[in-house]
Amino acid sequence: AKLYTANFWLRQDGVASREVLVWLSGRFETVGTVIENVGNTWKKYETTFVLPEAATAERPGEVRFQIGLRDAGTVWIDAVWFGPADEEAGSPDTAFTTQVKAAHPSVLRFPFLGIGEIGTRSDAWSYPLGNEASVLVDGRRHTVSCGSLDTALQLAMDTGAQPWLRVGPFASDAEIRNLVEYLAGPITEPYGKRRMENGSGQPWTDVFNRIYLEVGDTEGVMGGDSRKASFVNHVIGLIQQSPYYSAIRNQITFVDGMEYETALMLSTADYHASALDAVVGGGDVVSELR
Numbered sequence: 001a002k003l004y005t006a007n008f009w010l011r012q013d014g015v016a017s018r019e020v021l022v023w024l025s026g027r028f029e030t031v032g033t034v035i036e037n038v039g040n041t042w043k044k045y046e047t048t049f050v051l052p053e054a055a056t057a058e059r060p061g062e063v064r065f066q067i068g069l070r071d072a073g074t075v076w077i078d079a080v081w082f083g084p085a086d087e088e089a090g091s092p093d094t095a096f097t098t099q100v101k102a103a104h105p106s107v108l109r110f111p112f113l114g115i116g117e118i119g120t121r122s123d124a125w126s127y128p129l130g131n132e133a134s135v136l137v138d139g140r141r142h143t144v145s146c147g148s149l150d151t152a153l154q155l156a157m158d159t160g161a162q163p164w165l166r167v168g169p170f171a172s173d174a175e176i177r178n179l180v181e182y183l184a185g186p187i188t189e190p191y192g193k194r195r196m197e198n199g200s201g202q203p204w205t206d207v208f209n210r211i212y213l214e215v216g217d218t219e220g221v222m223g224g225d226s227r228k229a230s231f232v233n234h235v236i237g238l239i240q241q242s243p244y245y246s247a248i249r250n251q252i253t254f255v256d257g258m259e260y261e262t263a264l265m266l267s268t269a270d271y272h273a274s275a276l277d278a279v280v281g282g283g284d285v286v287s288e289l290r
Contacts, residue, residue, distance in 0.1 A: 003085035004049045006065055008077060012038045015073030024049050026063045042078070048085060079128075101159050107212065108156045109164035113147040115179065116171025118219050123175055125149040126182055126194050149182065150198040157207055164212035166257065167235055169221050176238045183211065184244035205248045213239070214273055216257025228258040229266035236268060 010020055015038070023032025031049050051063070065082040069075055087094050100108070114120030129148040149165075156163040167176065178191050184205040185192035192203070205211065215232045222228050236254050239245060245252075256269035265272035 002051045002053075004051060004063070004082065005046065005085045006049070006080070006082045007044065007046045008067070008080040009042050009044050010035065010038050010067075010075060010077060011040055011042045012069075012073055012075045013040055015069060015071050015075065017071050019070065020075055021068045021070065022047055023066055023068075024051065024063055025066060028052060032066075038075070042076075044079075097155065097158070100155065103159075105159060105161045107164050108152075108159065108161040109166070109212075109214075110147065110149075110152040111166045111218075113149055113152060113165065114168075115149075115166065116168035116175065118168070118170055118221075120170075122172060123178055126178065126191060126198075128198055148198070149179075150195065150200055153204050153207070154200070162208055162210040162212065163204075164214065164255075166214040166216060169217045169219065169231060171235070173238055176235055177242060180239055180242040180244055184242075184248050205244075205251055208251065210251055210253060211248075212253045212255055214255040214257040215267075215269070216273070217259075222258075225258075225260045225262060225266055228260065229256075232256050232258060232267035232269055 004024065006022065008022075012018065012020065018037050018039070020035040020038050021032060022035060023030050028051065031051065033047055033049075035045055035047070065080075067075070067077055084094075113125045115125050125147060126149060129151045153163055165179075167179075181189050181191040182195050182204075184203050185195075186203070187193050187196045187201055195201070195204075215235045217228060217231075222231060232254075239252065239254075240249075253271065254269040255271050255273050256265050256267045257273040258267070260266055
């Protein structure tokens with residue numbers, strides 16, 4: 001048998017029995033339970049499911065977590081997490097974390113956070129893992145993935161690596177200032193408080209000796225070398241203007257991730273990032289730097 005856990009927030013309106021059903025379905029006999037006395041204000045719930053051996057070994061396949069009602073009414077659901085009982089909500093899966101730790105990386109780069117990237121809502125990185133939500137782009141609704149900065153930094157800390165963050169061309173001045181406050185600010189400030197709510201009361205700049213901050217444009221929305229360099233310098237200037245910068249200036253390394261036509265770094269960043277192509281085959285890793 002295998003244990004699965006689900007965490008979720010619920011509230012209901014007009015459900016006479018005040019009961020909400022939660023269950024698992026798939027290539028096995030359905031297993032589930034009843035959440036009783038669900039109120040009309042938000043409350044967090046947790047339940048554990050025991051799947052038979054046939055569901056996890058003899059008859060593998062899709063496992064679906066479902067929520068429903070027996071009576072008429074409305075139920076609101078938020079912040080759902082479902083996974084093996086030996087894993088935690090807000091953390092990467094155990095197998096992935098084990099692989100990363102086995103590699104003993106000195107630096108971990110986190111481009112998936114979507115800081116300043118197209119289609120990712122502002123400050124989405126400052127929320128817990130699983131904060132994906134649909135956004136409007138050109139009048140159409142898209143569901144995009146983004147990451148949790150706190151989860152990424154926790155992974156870097158657990159593996160003994162230094163974090164490498166990336167900022168895209170859609171980052172506003174306010175978002176960049178918020179990022180610095182999240183990394184270095186006290187819990188009395190809005191983004192220091194948000195960091196604490198995510199489980200990290202201590203500033204992340206107290207944890208890491210070095211934080212790499214790359215500014216780039218993977219979407220190619222900025223035309224011309226001068227405009228690209230100006231944006232990189234603008235982001236660097238905003239960070240240097242932060243009231244926290246003087247205390248962390250020796251910990252921040254600025255990386256220019258732009259692709260210039262001149263093939264030369266035109267900004268005031270500390271370094272320029274180059275593309276690294278790795279081909280894995282036959283047990284060997286062949287890398288090409290360009």
